Amino acid sequence: MRDILSEIVDNKRIEVAKQKDLVSLRDIERQLMQADEIPFYSLKESLESSETGIISEFKRRSPSKGWLHEDADVNIITKEYESSGAAALSVLTDEKYFGGTLADLMSAAKNVHIPVMRKEFIIDEYQIYEAKLAGASAILLIAAAITKEESKRFTALAGQLQLDVLLELHDEKETDYVTPLNNLIGVNNRNLGSFVTDLEKSFRMSDLLPKNALWISESGISDAGIVKELRDAGYKGFLIGEYFMKSGTPGKSLNEFIQQIKKK
C-alpha cells in the first residue's frame, strides 16, 4: 500500500500550483497589506494559561475513518468548542482527504477569541500567507512532509507574519528539525504511513524533546486518564479531533471530557 502521507503531499503540490494560477502570491501579499489588522492570539500563552490545554479540532473526515461528521457546521461547533473551554482550535483545510476548506478556517477565526491553527500539509510559503489572510494565529508544520531547510524557512516566514508554528514530529529521527525558534513541539501519535495511533510514542519521545519548548501530544486521545499521564510526562497541550467530532455533539463531548480531566 502506498504511504498515505506521500499521496496527500503529492496531491497538495498539484492543488497549490493550481491555486497559485488563480491567485498569485503577489495578489495575496497585496491583500494582506490592505487588510485591516488581523487579530492574533498566542497559542503558547493560551496553552500555558489554560487549565486543560486542549486544542479541539474541527475535522469532518479522515483518511483512516472516512466521514466523522459530514454535515458539521463550523460556526456552531467552533463556538461550542470555545464556550466549553478549549484553549485553542485546529481547523482542517484539506478538502480531498479531510473534508475541510479555507472558508472553514476563515469562519472559525472570525467566530472565536482563542487561537485558531491552520491544520494543513504545508509544503509552500504560499499556504502560510493564505493562513494569515484567513485569520489564523498559528500553522502546523509536519516535519515528515518537508525538508529541514524548508522547516527553517517556513518558521521564519511565519514569525514575520506573526503566526505561531507547531512543529510536528512523528519519530525520533525527526528531532533534528528542532531549532531554538521552535517553541511549540508536537508529537503525533499517529503513524503517517499507516494512520494507526500509538500513544506510547508521546511517552517514548518525551526524553528527546527540548525542555524550553511547550510539548503537545497529538492524535488518538480519547481518555481523560491518559491526559493526566501525558501531563505527568511533561506535555501541556493535547490535540484532539476524532473523539469529539464523531460523537455527533462535539461541543458537549469536549465539555464532558474537561469535567473528567478536572476530576482526575
Ligand SMILES: O=P(O)(O)OC[C@@H](O)[C@@H](O)c1c[nH]c2ccccc12
Ligand atoms: O483525530 P485525532 O486522532 O484526535 O487527532 C487529531 C490530530 O492530531 C490529527 O488530525 C493530526 C495531527 N497531525 C496530523 C497530520 C496528518 C493527519 C492528521 C493529523
